[in-house]
Amino acid sequence: xxxxxxxxxxxxxxxxxxxxxxxxxxxxxxxxxxxxxxxxxxxxxxxxxxxxxxxxxxxxxxxxxxxxxxxxxxxxxxxxxxxxxxxxxxxxxxxxxxxxxxxxxxxxxxxxxxxxxxxxxxxxxxxxxxxxxxxxxxxxxxxxxxxxxxxxxxxxxxxxxxxxxxxxxxxxxxxxxxxxxxxxxxxxxxxxxxxxxxxxxxxxxxxxxxxxxxxxxxxxxxxxxxxxxxxxxxxxxxxxxxxxxxxxxxx
Numbered sequence: 001x002x003x004x005x006x007x008x009x010x011x012x013x014x015x016x017x018x019x020x021x022x023x024x025x026x027x028x029x030x031x032x033x034x035x036x037x038x039x040x041x042x043x044x045x046x047x048x049x050x051x052x053x054x055x056x057x058x059x060x061x062x063x064x065x066x067x068x069x070x071x072x073x074x075x076x077x078x079x080x081x082x083x084x085x086x087x088x089x090x091x092x093x094x095x096x097x098x099x100x101x102x103x104x105x106x107x108x109x110x111x112x113x114x115x116x117x118x119x120x121x122x123x124x125x126x127x128x129x130x131x132x133x134x135x136x137x138x139x140x141x142x143x144x145x146x147x148x149x150x151x152x153x154x155x156x157x158x159x160x161x162x163x164x165x166x167x168x169x170x171x172x173x174x175x176x177x178x179x180x181x182x183x184x185x186x187x188x189x190x191x192x193x194x195x196x197x198x199x200x201x202x203x204x205x206x207x208x209x210x211x212x213x214x215x216x217x218x219x220x221x222x223x224x225x226x227x228x229x230x231x232x233x234x235x236x237x238x239x240x241x242x243x244x245x246x247x248x249x250x251x
Contacts, residue, residue, distance in 0.1 A: 009129060012103040013048050013058045014094060016171070017041055017111025018087070019067045023203050028111035029070060030208065033216040040202065041071070043114040043215065045080060047224070050118070059097055060111070063087035089168040095159050098152050105129055106150045108171055112202040113144040114211060117225030121147055124187060134182040135175040140189035142229060143248060144201030148172050154182060195229065199243050206243040213239050 017028045024030075028041045038046070041060070048058055059081045062068040068084065075082035085093035098106065105128055107121070120141070128136045128149045136149040150172065158174060167174045175182055202208050217236065218228040232239055 008055070009104040010055050010057070010102055011125060012097070012101055012106045013056070013109060014097060014106055015041070015044055015058070015060045015109045015111055016062075016090060016093075017060055017071060018062050018065070019070060020063075020065060020087075021203075024205060024208065027202055027208065029074060032114060032208070033212040033219070039074070040114045041074065041111050042078070044109060044111065044116065045078060047114075047116040047118060057081065057101060057103075059083055061085065061090075061093040061097060063093075088165070091158065091163070091168045091171045091174075094150075094155060094171050098155050103152050106152060106155065108148040108150060110201075113200065114202070114215065115145055115200050115225065115228065116147075117141075117145065119225065120189065125149060127187065128185060131185060132183070133185040135172060136185040136187070137172065137176075138189055139186055140191055140196055141226075142195060142198035142200045144199065145226075145229075150175075191226070195226075195233065198229065198233070198240055199246060199248075200229070201248070203248070204243065204246050207246060210239055210242045 019026050019028065021027055029039045031037060032040050032043060045058060060071060060075050061083050062071045063086065064084050065087050072082045072084065083093060083097050085096055094106070094108070105125060107125065109116070124136060124138060124147070132151070133149070134151045134154045138146045154175070161174070163174060167177065175184065199207065200211060202211055213236070214228065214232050217232055218224050221231060223231055
């Protein structure tokens with residue numbers, strides 16, 4: 001799965017995760033599908049397993065809060081690096097991780113988005129590196145499938161800046177608030193508007209039920225990523241009606 005163009009690059013996949021959640025507590029370690037022995041966080045790591053070698057580091061970034069001891073225990077069981085830091089200053093976790101690794105690019109993912117299209121992601125990582133962008137973020141994918149790629153140098157520079165609490169909580173918000181100061185890439189991934197409007201993130205019980213059904217289909221048909229989304233939309237469009245009215249927290 002790993003493209004030859006990435007074979008000599010050091011990429012950090014940082015998965016932001018915690019167990020505290022007002023709408024669905026403990027969600028990242030919930031089994032998915034419902035009767036599975038694999039958690040949401042496991043599914044994300046499983047999607048990235050082709051990258052987990054000496055040049056491709058998967059790191060789970062969680063907080064020091066006691067409830068997240070379970071996330072650290074899970075990471076130890078899976079031989080995945082776990083970094084723990086401030087609960088609210090999520091950006092500081094990324095900055096500290098960045099200090100410890102000589103990454104060429106950092107991919108930010110979150111622990112409540114279990115469907116990843118690794119082919120699209122790899123293509124955009126290549127584009128990001130080739131063009132030497134400071135920050136890339138995708139558009140056009142369903143909510144929960146978009147991703148962000150960060151150049152380690154401008155990320156490190158954020159440590160010396162005066163930031164708002166929102167910019168500390170939302171890792172890449174400073175880049176978006178100051179676009180004129182950075183070389184930013186925002187590829188518009190061309191899918192139809194129906195696909196773009198789908199909700200594939202897990203914040204509410206209804207989100208969990210929808211994603212549980214979708215992933216169960218993927219396991220049965222042996223398909224994943226965007227192919228899975230298209231297949232479900234064609235054959236089981238009703239699945240996506242269960243969480244269509246959920247409200248998404250906005251940066």
